[in-house]
Amino acid sequence: MSEGKQGKPCQLHPQSMCPAFGSLRILSRIEGSHPVMATDTGCLYGLTFVTHFYGARKSILAAHLGTDELMSGEVVESTIAAIEVAAKEPDCKLIPVVSLCVAETAGMPEEMLPKKMGDAEVVLVRVPAYAIHSHPEAKDIALAALLRRLGDESRPRDNKTVALVGEVFPADPLAIDALLRKMGVEATITLPGRSLHDLRRARSVGAVAPLHPFYKETSALFRSWNVPVVGGAPVGATGTYAWLKSIGTLLGLDPKLVEEVASEERATAEAIMQANPLEGKVFVTGYEGTETAYARLLVEAGAVVPYISTSIGSEPLTLPDESWLRARGTQEVVYRKSLEEDVAALDKYQPDLVLGTTPFASIAKERGIPAMYFTNQLASRPFFLSGGMAATLGFIKQTLDRGSRYQWMQDFFSDEDKEETAPVEPSHA
Amino acid sequence: MPNVIRDLADTSSYWAAVWSMCAMPDVHVICDAPIGCFNLVATAIPDYTDAVPHIENITPSVIREEEVGGTGTGPAVQRTYEGLRDEGLLEGKHLIVVSTAESEMIGSDLSDLVTKLQPGTTFFHSESLTDDEWRGRDRVMQWLWENYGADKADGIDVEPGLVNIIGPTYGCFNAPSDLHEIRRTIEAVGGRVNMVYPYESMLGNTANLAKAQVNIVLHQEYGYTLAETLGQPWLYAPIGMQATTEFVLKLGELLGTTEQAKAFIKQEKRTTLQAVWDLWRGPQGDWFSTATVGISATKTYAEGLKAYLGDELGMPIDFVASRPGGMGNEEVRQRIHKKAPAFLYGSINERIYLSEAGAKQTAFMPAAFPGAVVCRAVGTPYMGYRGTVYIIQEIVNRLYDTLFNFLPVDEAYNRVRNGVANNGAATNGIEIGNMPWQSEAKALLDEALENVPYLSRISASRELQFKVESYAHQQGVEEVTPEIAAAALGLPERSQ
Numbered sequence: 004m005s006e007g008k009q010g011k012p013c014q015l016h017p018q019s020m021c022p023a024f025g026s027l028r029i030l031s032r033i034e035g036s037h038p039v040m041a042t043d044t045g046c047l048y049g050l051t052f053v054t055h056f057y058g059a060r061k062s063i064l065a066a067h068l069g070t071d072e073l074m075s076g077e078v079v080e081s082t083i084a085a086i087e088v089a090a091k092e093p094d095c096k097l098i099p100v101v102s103l104c105v106a107e108t109a110g111m112p113e114e115m116l117p118k119k120m121g122d123a124e125v126v127l128v129r130v131p132a133y134a135i136h137s138h139p140e141a142k143d144i145a146l147a148a149l150l151r152r153l154g155d156e157s158r159p160r161d162n163k164t165v166a167l168v169g170e171v172f173p174a175d176p177l178a179i180d181a182l183l184r185k186m187g188v189e190a191t192i193t194l195p196g197r198s199l200h201d202l203r204r205a206r207s208v209g210a211v212a213p214l215h216p217f218y219k220e221t222s223a224l225f226r227s228w229n230v231p232v233v234g235g236a237p238v239g240a241t242g243t244y245a246w247l248k249s250i251g252t253l254l255g256l257d258p259k260l261v262e263e264v265a266s267e268e269r270a271t272a273e274a275i276m277q278a279n280p281l282e283g284k285v286f287v288t289g290y291e292g293t294e295t296a297y298a299r300l301l302v303e304a305g306a307v308v309p310y311i312s313t314s315i316g317s318e319p320l321t322l323p324d325e326s327w328l329r330a331r332g333t334q335e336v337v338y339r340k341s342l343e344e345d346v347a348a349l350d351k352y353q354p355d356l357v358l359g360t361t362p363f364a365s366i367a368k369e370r371g372i373p374a375m376y377f378t379n380q381l382a383s384r385p386f387f388l389s390g391g392m393a394a395t396l397g398f399i400k401q402t403l404d405r406g407s408r409y410q411w412m413q414d415f416f417s418d419e420d421k422e423e424t425a426p427v428e429p430s431h432a
Numbered sequence: 433m434p435n436v437i438r439d440l441a442d443t444s445s446y447w448a449a450v451w452s453m454c455a456m457p458d459v460h461v462i463c464d465a466p467i468g469c470f471n472l473v474a475t476a477i478p479d480y481t482d483a484v485p486h487i488e489n490i491t492p493s494v495i496r497e498e499e500v501g502g503t504g505t506g507p508a509v510q511r512t513y514e515g516l517r518d519e520g521l522l523e524g525k526h527l528i529v530v531s532t533a534e535s536e537m538i539g540s541d542l543s544d545l546v547t548k549l550q551p552g553t554t555f556f557h558s559e560s561l562t563d564d565e566w567r568g569r570d571r572v573m574q575w576l577w578e579n580y581g582a583d584k585a586d587g588i589d590v591e592p593g594l595v596n597i598i599g600p601t602y603g604c605f606n607a608p609s610d611l612h613e614i615r616r617t618i619e620a621v622g623g624r625v626n627m628v629y630p631y632e633s634m635l636g637n638t639a640n641l642a643k644a645q646v647n648i649v650l651h652q653e654y655g656y657t658l659a660e661t662l663g664q665p666w667l668y669a670p671i672g673m674q675a676t677t678e679f680v681l682k683l684g685e686l687l688g689t690t691e692q693a694k695a696f697i698k699q700e701k702r703t704t705l706q707a708v709w710d711l712w713r714g715p716q717g718d719w720f721s722t723a724t725v726g727i728s729a730t731k732t733y734a735e736g737l738k739a740y741l742g743d744e745l746g747m748p749i750d751f752v753a754s755r756p757g758g759m760g761n762e763e764v765r766q767r768i769h770k771k772a773p774a775f776l777y778g779s780i781n782e783r784i785y786l787s788e789a790g791a792k793q794t795a796f797m798p799a800a801f802p803g804a805v806v807c808r809a810v811g812t813p814y815m816g817y818r819g820t821v822y823i824i825q826e827i828v829n830r831l832y833d834t835l836f837n838f839l840p841v842d843e844a845y846n847r848v849r850n851g852v853a854n855n856g857a858a859t860n861g862i863e864i865g866n867m868p869w870q871s872e873a874k875a876l877l878d879e880a881l882e883n884v885p886y887l888s889r890i891s892a893s894r895e896l897q898f899k900v901e902s903y904a905h906q907q908g909v910e911e912v913t914p915e916i917a918a919a920a921l922g923l924p925e926r927s928q
């Protein structure tokens with residue numbers, strides 16, 4: 004890939020899952036939630052498809068929006084018809100209306116939608132791909148929309164509770180909860196989750212801890228409720244120690260106890276890393292918005308991470324990790340990345356392992372470099388605290404050790420003349 | 433009352449255009465699209481429909497707020513073109529700019545712009561706000577012929593014995609196997625395959641479609657307009673023994689190879705089809721008359737499976753939802769919730785309805801997209817004679833699964849797994865399985881069993897009996913009354 008005028012590769016293929024999917028995924032997983040989509044059929048087909056693969060086994064309703072409805076201003080009328088059908092599902096308590104590109108372009112006035120239908124709250128979530136740009140950020144928008152509507156003002160503040168924000172491996176919040184309780188925290192709730200009740204009571208927590216750096220609107224909303232926001236995340240030895248201490252301070256917990264728990268956890272993490280140090284050059288190039296946190300863990304464990312890229316934009320919440328990484332050898336952190344930037348970095352740094360998007364991971368594998376789809380393999384594994392760290396590092400180490408497999412496959416397939424896009428190695432008449 | 437869509441099964445004509453055009457390696461498509469419409473069609477979905485990591489010869493204009501808000505998409509497409517050109521990605525490629533629902537929504541017509549890009553660049557208005565993928569594929573193939581083939585086809589003569597296969601494109605269920613079997617069939621009848629369009633073709637060679645003596649349209653949903661335009665006789669690809677036999681004879685007649693066609697049928701009956709004959713004569717065939725089938729798929733597969741399973745093998749067909757058109761997912765869902773068939777051919781949508789209904793006794797068989805399923809092996813055809821064998825083999829193997837699942841396993845292993853010390857702890861020492869039943873309660877049990885596929889009823893009856901008796905035991909009664917049975921089975925309350 005050649006480089007453009009400013010020495011930067013030409014950005015042709017931006018890398019993100021359809022942004023709207025981030026919202027649909029979390030909205031479809033809530034018990035009693037029946038999303039209604041307002042969009043065109045191509046978009047609807049694709050998003051329903053990925054929801055049925057990654058979201059929930061849930062039937063997805065949509066307004067019929069053809070040329071007639073879009074051009075004659077019947078977007079709301081069609082959407083209400085779908086809301087009425089959704090409200091008849093058993094125990095339907097929430098109907099998120101996911102408004103996408105064509106509906107947003109045609110106009111979806113919120114005041115014309117009902118606030119309730121039957122027993123269900125109707126909540127509008129606006130996530131047109133032309134304005135959102137990445138799917139992690141759409142998760143934030145959807146979560147903030149739900150909290151804004153459902154957050155219960157009347158509940159008294161529970162000063163010793165923490166809301167953890169971020170889609171994480173199910174065992175991670177259990178481990179975090181157990182550790183926080185040792186420090187004197189009384190309860191935690193994890194958002195976005197499967198429970199509507201958690202969304203209602205989230206407003207009364209003593210602190211909110213975004214585990215991922217793209218929960219910008221959600222964090223702003225908690226701040227507007229006078230709930231303090233915990234910076235950083237319980238990742239690696241130093242990150243976890245700092246995070247636990249900062250929770251202790253924000254919640255006014257017993258400093259001695261907090262220090263005891265935090266330093267014990269740090270010691271456990273350090274012992275794990277010393278027992279199993281990583282060696283090798285790793286790229287963290289997914290599109291989940293959590294890449295810098297993973298990179299941080301790998302660097303602490305001994306890996307070299309010269310290049311990191313992600314789909315989200317650069318925000319204040321991403322800066323601490325970025326500075327930390329740049330101080331420890333990371334050369335480039337690319338936000339809103341394109342495939343071309345990733346490929347240019349592959350040429351430049353020659354990594355031993357790539358944790359990337361599917362197109363980029365496949366390009367790395369074509370070169371015999373161990374590579375995997377970050378979303379499927381990393382984002383779905385324990386990651387936080389020492390326990391999560393052990394699981395993730397063990398997996399990374401195992402993959403680095405499997406390098407010869409990737410080399411063998413590449414050698415085996417490289418003696419063929421391959422057409423550029425050959426579905427079944429056809430002859431191309 | 434406006435229409436409401438449930439689990440949309442057919443995508444838009446924009447997808448059809450991309451999935452048809454990008455199958456040809458000498459094409460590059462600029463889709464006039466926001467990031468999502470690019471990601472879904474080029475990466476996220478073909479990962480799971482076609483098992484390709486991503487489609488490489490497509491680049492988005494990346495519509496953002498400024499394009500929607502006023503500038504239009506012209507400058508973005510121009511920029512994308514220049515980037516591709518500067519990177520050398522357009523060398524030897526035919527560049528096609530394709531509209532999307534969003535670019536159509538903001539009225540972006542790039543017919544003029546494309547004349548200023550690389551010579552020969554064309555604009556395809558995909559009609560994505562109105563047309564589904566099937567109309568889309570039909571239209572795009574005709575458009576490709578008109579724009580890249582028709583003019584150059586004037587001097588091309590028909591060559592006897594040559595046959596085109598029109599279809600598949602990306603995103604067509606089971607295409608590699610079905611294509612393979614249809615190719616085998618054509619060759620066995622004495623034809624030679626000229627082009628497989630667009631799947632194995634170069635756009636630059638489109639005019640060569642005119643060489644074929646006969647055209648085979650692989651799927652009934654699209655390709656017929658191109659076949660009509662080419663002017664030579666054409667046939668749809670067959671599913672089932674009768675349809676395949678008719679297809680072979682007709683193709684032989686068109687190619688002037690009737691004797692070879694007849695000999696092929698005779699030979700297949702002794703070889704490939706012997707498996708169908710053996711299973712029919714064996715004990716396996718006896719199950720067919722009681723194993724019900726539901727089908728929800730595109731017309732090609734829905735009607736093909738109905739003809740083969742229903743008319744030829746005599747399996748009772750519960751319902752057929754044929755797309756596009758047909759009964760629609762709302763009705764399919766209601767039918768599955770009410771009573772699920774023993775076999776359900778469909779997409780992931782039907783699979784979700786089975787999950788909602790808790791219909792664990794139904795064997796789900798993939799027969800359509802959407803849904804993640806790898807169909808890249810060439811040994812799993814639904815079409816042709818080999819298709820009849822594969823379909824019947826899968827059915828019988830699923831029947832074997834059902835039989836296996838209702839053989840009893842010693843309960844002790846279950847108790848060990850769940851850390852329960854002994855038999856008594858599970859039931860408080862009371863023998864579940866021997867309670868007296870009032871006759872109206874027994875009638876309710878029979879009614880509940882009616883909703884279970886026939887072959888599964890033996891095990892289901894035992895399971896339901898235990899469920900009711902456990903519930904009766906919990907309620908502290910010693911006899912099963914209709915009220916107890918109705919409550920345990922989740923049946924509506926009965927008036928006394």
